[in-house]
Amino acid sequence: AQTVTQSQPEMSVQEAETVTLSCTYDTSESDYYLFWYKQPPSRQMILVIRQEAYKQQNATENRFSVNFQKAAKSFSLKISDSQLGDAAMYFCALSGGGADGLTFGKGTHLIIQP
């Protein structure tokens, strides 16, 4: 079975600063994908960033980047220059490479302080 663990129920950061959200996972698959999804108060889940396990290079999407440590099974999300619109629940998710859906972590509630 796959598991995803987010140990930070809530994080707070000042606007324009940098924040890192933690995620660890466990899987027996050799080919898998990791994701960070954002769920703003409107409740629709939006894909933020994706990492293929076979790629060593960390994924980057504008202000969002990941630190993927495959041996440690760690997948953290760094948000630079935090903006008020970044406030949301952030879910780390794992896919085993088949059509079996995503396994989500419990989520981290990110608060942006003006």
Place this chain on the structure above:
Amino acid sequence: AAGVIQSPRHLIKEKRETATLKCYPIPRHDTVYWYQQGPGQDPQFLISFYEKMQSDKGSIPDRFSAQQFSDYHSELNMSSLELGDSALYFCASSPWDRARTGELFFGEGSRLTVL
């Protein structure tokens, strides 16, 4: 751009009643997923479909059933509703090649309240 459409957005039912949720995937998306998210919880995978056939099953109760129709829309049928079924139900769709890598496009969800 077209998104995943879910209806109804809100639904209130009594215990032991039935409810049907509908999902209209993004055009040309041939896979559909259903997730249940309880209050303050992470989304739990219920069931998925590919080309109108069930492709995988998660923690879906026996009281629930789902199907994908010829136009690729999907319906989640829930019977003998219990208080614990109160949740946000998400539908997600994806083209098969992107679904295989877990990249899903989510709808805004249907909030079911069971009284």
